[in-house]
Amino acid sequence: MFERFTEKARTVVVLAQEECRQRGDQAIGTEHLLLALFRVPENLAAMVLDGFSVRRADVEADLAARWTTPPPDGAADADALAALGIDLDEVRRRVEEAFGPGALDRARTPKRRFLGGHIPFAKEAKKALELALREALALKHNYIGTEHILLGMLHGEGAAHDVLVERGVLLDVARVIVDELVRGRRAG
Amino acid sequence: MSEATEVAAAASSRDPAIGLAGVAALRRLLESLEELQVANARAQGWSWQQIADALSVSRQAVHKKYRRTVA
Incomplete structure (x- = not known):
């Protein structure tokens, strides 16, 4: 499914895997994709997020607050x-x-299972990537970039969606911004 | 309220937060005990099939779940 991904979009997927591994999580979730978006220099998704004044530190703080489940033997x-x-x-x-x-x-003690090995995508992350493709098609773009991944995330379920919506990043608005940014880029 | 009544009150609570936390804690305890017992059974030479039978699950299920963590 990654054939049409741009270089930067592929990098996001790779970095999401890294984020997941570093946290010892068992599957790549939308939150890992979101964190990865901030790490790719000069990408459109990060520009959109910047427009909403959402920074990586904000996202990290929000995610940390959501992950305060007590330790299993607590x-x-x-x-x-x-x-x-x-x-x-x-x-x-x-x-x-x-x-x-x-x-x-x-x-x-939870086991860190997929160290070094292949990490599967969580259901929501897979869905977000599928929706990224749909967003690209709807915008008549023949590639999937970081901006489409962001839009895909904003559709529905997943930690990234919840964090972003709480920070006021709305799908409709983000889509308009993406459209304008891409047009501007083509024009200029 | 005595401790016993408190416990009884909590156990019969219709508050989903309390009830679901109990289920989650129970599941974690169950998983721990299962892992411990599966490891012990393997160490004593039980086959995956024997373990699966004792747990009333398929051999594939128990093998898939524990082959990474249990020898």
Whole structure:
């Protein structure tokens, strides 16, 4: 599906993979694509985002706020399990009795699975890239650039969509800006 | 309120935030125990098929899930 991607758009996909790996995430999500957009110099998507005064640091802060799920072995889980009548400490004690100290918590540490290997796209990211193609076609562009990836992200689901919409980046407005920028570029 | 009544109140809560957090915590605990037990079974020489049968899942499912983390 990447045949029509411009060099910069391809770079975004590659960098998204890097962002994903650095964070130890298991699949490339729209948030990784969005973070990657900021790292490619002089791309149209970044210009559009700049027009909305959205910077990488803002996005990082928003994403960090969304990812504040408690660690798996945190006190929150113990409370939640206690509400169901399960004593996590007691479970841990019995498991350690059989398997040795730290046995349960070792298993509870999330594994960094795809280190070095191929990282799959999350459903939303795949969808966003498909929509990027659709956006390019609608604008009668015969390539898929970073600007189309951004528009694709703005369509629907995914962390990038939520973060951007909360920061006032709207699909319709962004599409008009992209159109103008591309026309301007052709004219000039 | 005594501790026991508090727990009972929470468990019977219709608040989705409490109920779903309980399910999520339970799932994480389940996953940990499963990984631990699968690793233990493998270490004791159980085949993937035997483990799958004991877990009531397909051999493919258990192998796919654990082949990277469990020898």
